[in-house]
Amino acid sequence: MAESAQLTLEQPRTTLPSITDADVPEGPRRGVRGYTPRQLFDLFGSMLGAVALATLLFGWFLPLDGPIGWFVVAFVSFLVLYALMVRTDADRQEVADRVVTVLIGSAGVILIGALVFIVVYTLTRGSEAMFHWNFLTQTMQYAGPLDPLSVGGIMHAIVGTLIQISIALVITVPLGIGTAVYLNEVGGRFARFVRTVSDAMTALPSIVAGLFVYAALIQAVTKERSGLAAAIAITVMMMPIVVRSADVVLRLVPQNLREASYALGSSRWSTVWHVVLPTARSGLVTAVILGTARGIGETSPVLLTSGITAALNTNPLSGPMISLPLQVFDFVRSPEPTMVARGFGAAAVLLALVLTLFLIARALGGKAPGELSDRQRRRALEASKRDLDRFTIRANRAAPLDEFEPPASLEKVTA
Amino acid sequence: MTLVLDEAGLALAAPDKARAINVLPGLTDRIFRTVAYAAGGITVAIMVAVGLFLSLRASTALRVAGFSFLTQRAWAPEHQIFGVGAVLFGTVTIALIALAISLPLSLGTALLLSEVVGGRLRGVLVTLVDLMAAVPSIVFGLWGVYFLQAEIIPVSQWIATSFSWIPVFAVTNADGSSATDASAFTSSAFIAGIVVGLMVVPTQTSIMREAFTRAPIGEREGAYALGATRWGMIRTVVLPFGTGGIIGGTMLGLGRALGETIAVYMIISPIFDINWQVLKTGSNSVSALIALRYGEASDFGLSALMAAGLVLFVLTLIVNFTASSIVARSRSGAESDG
Numbered sequence: 001m002a003e004s005a006q007l008t009l010e011q012p013r014t015t016l017p018s019i020t021d022a023d024v025p026e027g028p029r030r031g032v033r034g035y036t037p038r039q040l041f042d043l044f045g046s047m048l049g050a051v052a053l054a055t056l057l058f059g060w061f062l063p064l065d066g067p068i069g070w071f072v073v074a075f076v077s078f079l080v081l082y083a084l085m086v087r088t089d090a091d092r093q094e095v096a097d098r099v100v101t102v103l104i105g106s107a108g109v110i111l112i113g114a115l116v117f118i119v120v121y122t123l124t125r126g127s128e129a130m131f132h133w134n135f136l137t138q139t140m141q142y143a144g145p146l147d148p149l150s151v152g153g154i155m156h157a158i159v160g161t162l163i164q165i166s167i168a169l170v171i172t173v174p175l176g177i178g179t180a181v182y183l184n185e186v187g188g189r190f191a192r193f194v195r196t197v198s199d200a201m202t203a204l205p206s207i208v209a210g211l212f213v214y215a216a217l218i219q220a221v222t223k224e225r226s227g228l229a230a231a232i233a234i235t236v237m238m239m240p241i242v243v244r245s246a247d248v249v250l251r252l253v254p255q256n257l258r259e260a261s262y263a264l265g266s267s268r269w270s271t272v273w274h275v276v277l278p279t280a281r282s283g284l285v286t287a288v289i290l291g292t293a294r295g296i297g298e299t300s301p302v303l304l305t306s307g308i309t310a311a312l313n314t315n316p317l318s319g320p321m322i323s324l325p326l327q328v329f330d331f332v333r334s335p336e337p338t339m340v341a342r343g344f345g346a347a348a349v350l351l352a353l354v355l356t357l358f359l360i361a362r363a364l365g366g367k368a369p370g371e372l373s374d375r376q377r378r379r380a381l382e383a384s385k386r387d388l389d390r391f392t393i394r395a396n397r398a399a400p401l402d403e404f405e406p407p408a409s410l411e412k413v414t415a
Numbered sequence: 416m417t418l419v420l421d422e423a424g425l426a427l428a429a430p431d432k433a434r435a436i437n438v439l440p441g442l443t444d445r446i447f448r449t450v451a452y453a454a455g456g457i458t459v460a461i462m463v464a465v466g467l468f469l470s471l472r473a474s475t476a477l478r479v480a481g482f483s484f485l486t487q488r489a490w491a492p493e494h495q496i497f498g499v500g501a502v503l504f505g506t507v508t509i510a511l512i513a514l515a516i517s518l519p520l521s522l523g524t525a526l527l528l529s530e531v532v533g534g535r536l537r538g539v540l541v542t543l544v545d546l547m548a549a550v551p552s553i554v555f556g557l558w559g560v561y562f563l564q565a566e567i568i569p570v571s572q573w574i575a576t577s578f579s580w581i582p583v584f585a586v587t588n589a590d591g592s593s594a595t596d597a598s599a600f601t602s603s604a605f606i607a608g609i610v611v612g613l614m615v616v617p618t619q620t621s622i623m624r625e626a627f628t629r630a631p632i633g634e635r636e637g638a639y640a641l642g643a644t645r646w647g648m649i650r651t652v653v654l655p656f657g658t659g660g661i662i663g664g665t666m667l668g669l670g671r672a673l674g675e676t677i678a679v680y681m682i683i684s685p686i687f688d689i690n691w692q693v694l695k696t697g698s699n700s701v702s703a704l705i706a707l708r709y710g711e712a713s714d715f716g717l718s719a720l721m722a723a724g725l726v727l728f729v730l731t732l733i734v735n736f737t738a739s740s741i742v743a744r745s746r747s748g749a750e751s752d753g
Contacts, residue, residue, distance in 0.1 A: 068573070101646070112543060115613065118554065122557060176458070185451065186455075198459070203728065239462070269443045332681075350553070
């Protein structure tokens, strides 16, 4: 073996052009990102000029006032000044490039700033109520709108949210993932129909899902609003989302893994159970968690179905059962400042819940199907080592002792 | 393959035939197939039931109202006078204002994330934008009512006085004189549109960003090699390749804006008339109408609300299907050989 390898190396049949370091001309690498000091000077100089100009125009030269008008004037004059400064030593192409970069950057700053501000604003105003421990441990049963924040809380709404989302998950997860498995592993004409219908249902406005449950269940059958009705409304809304995202995740499972499993003679079921689902596990968990976050946060389906109560109700089958988003909505309908503060507190709790779910989903779902964590890889390595040992022992038992030779790959694995 | 020769020496067709693959699924497989089929069947049954139920109940009201359901502005089912003319107008107005706010922001941010920033910062910002897509709409509604409303009214006043020659921006009192009082500017379609716009921006941004990062690297480097600036490269490579993503993302955002309930319901003061002056108090939307009127509705009133819901559903369905077909087509066509 070793000799023939040597021979082929010495007598190559084709000559490949080889590039050595000496052939490549030296030159500075052209950067498309990053800034030179001159560019930074242009940027900050025109910013300063624009602020000065806007301040001068406002109040001194022109009869204008108001912070937003000031901002608009400052921004426009900043763009003009910046374009002029760049123009002093660059052509028009580059001026356009710089101005557009500034515009793109401002869009990003405005958007991300606004979104972060919305979250921070809610959390800050909510902290007033959240600083009272009773806010999380009491209900509003014995607290009126005029009571201070040290009385009453939203425990009933938290419990209601948890019960409703649990019922919704018990229905959605098996059915949603089962449907996604059906779409990908069984297929056929009916599967295409199922896919089209569930895609169409993602367009169903959530208030219409609530209206459906209100008319079909509450008006026609139970005659009262209940936690179960709210859970069903959430299910109708969540189901298409979970089916669609689980479908996308299962489609990402490499086809050759399935083929390898079938080639080993396994049935469809064992392929799905031992190959497809474990490979897609993290993606499926992410799909379910993101669906849960949507389901928890949506107000409109529960607005029509769950009913409003100030007391704790743990029975989903009878009586109204309020949930967090609806509780927020109910609190801020009152003009009392303490009730509004409670509304912000409940919104902050809801926001914290949703953000936690999102971060868990992000931590679990950052990986593509088949990509393993360190621990999983180590476990897989140990399993294959055990298998190898087993095979070696079996081979030893069959072969006479003096012919035994440990397989070469064993050392590689142990190393 | 063995050839069988006859006496004349001619080759006959080979006698081997393709072996019939006769797969008889085992018991577990048959159970698995049945269960999977049942899961798909139940899901579809639920969804079709929702659709059928809505259509059936809505048809009662639609039969009474006839075609005027789409144009009638008043909502009084008890007097048999009802229609979605005004609320549909309000829904579309709010959605279009939302689009006018969200399109430049999401386009700019998507370009920023795909072309300008890099490394760790990009990862952080992408996560942040995705996270914002999960923020509940009631939080946006609270922010709109308790913060934005007070801050935006001076801007509304400024637009109304400076651009009153554009009919949409003018704000007039009942007698036709222009209104300047702050109370004429509260609870308008403009404020609701801004809040809904911010709500849909994250969805739009992530779809556009995905489309932009798919622009082929070969063409990008080609543009740079020909001496293009970054903007030149974006204009000639990224934007043409990402057109489908821009249109599709925008329309998916539009679909969500049309169906948004709670934030709109909290901000607007409902009216049943077509209000062209977007900065002026008063607007309406189909979902806000349902939230407002379901409680007091009779059986027939409920059927009328279902008809309104059905119209909204059909509208978002058309928007969503157009969007997803545009996104899908752009994906398959945008790959290059590079």
